[in-house]
Amino acid sequence: MLTAAGLRAATVTGVRRLVLLTAGHVVAPDDPDGALHGNRRYAGSLPGMAAHPLLDDLRAALGDAAVLTDPDLLAGHARDEADLCDSGTPLAVVRPRDTDEVVAVVRAAGRHGVPVVPQGARTGLAGAANAVTGAVVVSTVAMDAVREIDPVGRIAVVQPGVVNAALARAVRERGLWYPPDPGSWESSTIGGNVATNAGGMCCVKYGVTSEYVLGLEVVLASGEVLRTGRRTAKGVAGYDLTRLFVGSEGTLGVITEVTVALRPAPEESLTLVAVFPTVAAAGGAVAGIAERGLTPSLLELLDRTHLRAIEAYRPMGLRTDAEALLLAAVDTGARAADDLARLSEVCIAAGADEVYAATDATEAAALLQARRLAHPAMERFAAETFPGGNGGLVIDDVAVPRGRLAELLDGVARIAQACQVPIGVVGHAGDGNMHPNIVVDRADPGSLARGRRAFDEIMRLGLDLGGTCTGEHGVGLLKRDWLAREIGPVGVRVHQAIKAALDPAGLLNPGKMF
């Protein structure tokens, strides 16, 4: 493994040649753009895939039942939930059951020069798990064992296919808590959460996935098994390889085991809702909350578009006349009531029309559930906005310094008006991490173009405000150009150098991220 990178060629599926460049780029010979902008999607007809000799190797190693080539099934594994992203048709989907089987798959694919695309539950929103035509998709869903829960060490050891909610419930039974809670938590896998460094609503106080990953087992492009990190609370032995793999979107290795840190089960929390006459006023309240040194355990913003979409999707008496709503929670035990009062003061000072506390846990849970419905509710809203069900949703993700949140919200409103597309805004206001959701008519090229323009203008605004092009959804295929703009040419070269060092043939999830 880890041989010096060099120019080499590999035949993929016997149809076209991919030229593998030193930096892990995979470009079709007729796609010079790929050499400049990274690894472009390989697309083409693929006669004869069913007879690819790699399939025999895979079946020999995993058994027939774990190697899927049914066209419907392949199509079902073509993509994650991101819009605006291309995807290809894989040669096969394999479902290894353990690390040895992953090693066998990666080694076999390497021998045949075939790309490998890891997939969890395909709930990602950046196309990072999208299939590459002719690749082997490694689905980790059959690797779903919770191997260990240690209440004293406050760690759990799990296979990558364990669903976030399943881990959360398993540790809760032991009085422990796994905080990262992406919107997809009921279906997304820990492996996918780690590969994308997933965020969620708890992050504002408790941090994102990478804060909870202590160690990993990873199958490298060479087929070697790397163990990173530790089981201890602290450790500084060597480079932080664990965090290099967290968020690397499957481009550096296939994660086969995860050791996570846990916390004691959270205390009871109190929840507050503040209703604002403008989204910018809500943004101002977020800055005020930070400035006052308050640390809510949840601080979410929903704009009017989302409030209406959620109320239409599941009526629950939300204030659909409000321009924006802030949902906050505090969980500092005996101090909670004091903290809630201080939050309330800040919201009123920032211009809130009305502030009320949830009367009990049931009401608080209902408010949280409303927030969790934002995504499906907006998808329904988008679908119904245009005739024939052609409405689609481009889910964006941008983070700015908390103090610039009001400017971001104002700017998104301006962009919506200028581009003549509906944009609703929802997100983790306490982190300055918002999801402007752009409604487009998939059947109308003009609408798609305006949506794309709005998307780009939001990205540009985010960077101009000192922010980042992705707060939690990742780069995948959706934001490669924006990543390059954010990190600059030196940053891109360092990414390419690390990729080439660990995956010299560029076979691991090619074309993603950069």
Add this chain to the structure above:
Amino acid sequence: MLTAAGLRAATVTGVRRLVLLTAGHVVAPDDPDGALHGNRRYAGSLPGMAAHPLLDDLRAALGDAAVLTDPDLLAGHARDEADLCDSGTPLAVVRPRDTDEVVAVVRAAGRHGVPVVPQGARTGLAGAANAVTGAVVVSTVAMDAVREIDPVGRIAVVQPGVVNAALARAVRERGLWYPPDPGSWESSTIGGNVATNAGGMCCVKYGVTSEYVLGLEVVLASGEVLRTGRRTAKGVAGYDLTRLFVGSEGTLGVITEVTVALRPAPEESLTLVAVFPTVAAAGGAVAGIAERGLTPSLLELLDRTHLRAIEAYRPMGLRTDAEALLLAAVDTGARAADDLARLSEVCIAAGADEVYAATDATEAAALLQARRLAHPAMERFAAETFPGGNGGLVIDDVAVPRGRLAELLDGVARIAQACQVPIGVVGHAGDGNMHPNIVVDRADPGSLARGRRAFDEIMRLGLDLGGTCTGEHGVGLLKRDWLAREIGPVGVRVHQAIKAALDPAGLLNPGKMF
């Protein structure tokens, strides 16, 4: 930059040749071991250093006053505070004032094939900052500006030479808090803290340095300036290069700016002392505290050797008859008294003879101060233990899962007896991170050998208990062999590949870590 790594040779100081291998190894031709175990120290006489042409380049770029070649000064910059580690005599010590000057130094050194060793305050305990003979030492002490403190974004932007305590005080004036508090915090620099991923007493609740580093500016081996990370609370744009550089001990680049996250100023805390008849009972209490879901903001252990050393160093009425003392604090505001009571219960259940709370902030501060004096007090104790002031202290650092702490403490006591060397134990018990401090007679080869044997046995014990060879002090020169043992051959190869990708000529802090 980042050209494919290859075999090349460089002349260093015109005296001997260093052969630079692909993986960033620098080995003397007569040291074949270096090819297997990483980069060995270059040692030799160095006539003609004063005339090295690189010096002219450095003086032209930085001015004469920032290029130091006085032999006493060079000797003063030869090493950090680690014992048992070799060091060399640098060609020069330079004190750049800004990033451009660091770029000029790195480029000039690169042109001449001369190694670059970054140094902060040289308070490290693993030899990571030790000079390599013939190298240019880049001291960051003149880059000591706090550039920005943003109370809403809760970040600060600082140059690497800012002393930890200076940053802590500057942000405290704005109602903010920078938690990482290594023992050296009054003198160590943020750049050094970042390069070693320094820990401290706050870590048990608030995490280590890497949890607080949002972004970096780094001068790469090529002289290019890389910006990593972000100013936002969240962000997942690209590989986590920030954390790749945190803890990389100067082997991947020279850090020239750090963006850190801050917290609101901490609440008042309550402090508790528990006195134990055995160290293992204190270890059991730590496990019980974790098991009960308690989250003290400080949980430190001092054994009888340390209690006596501290009391001798500065009499303050410590219970020197105790076998071990646990020092705990809680800072959850209105809940603190409850939490303290629960901590107390656990300690008594684990066998504590006596538990008492600090009566006021002054007493609590005195107890903390006692803990902070452990290091100098033990150095004094070691010096006085053997005639002629030849006593020395080998400060070890090992972390095990919290549930194995009692076994570690028992094991260290056995090792001390078997090796016939005095070993005191102090450390961050709540993290399972202990510092067994081995007292040796520098003038007695037998004592040194026994001390070395005890050191190795403690490392072996730590790994056997599922721990790591370094919880917070780092690898440097002291623990290269133990790092290799901990991470295994695949881990070493991945380290080498990343090093070669970013520093193909192996000129950045050669010989450190692996």
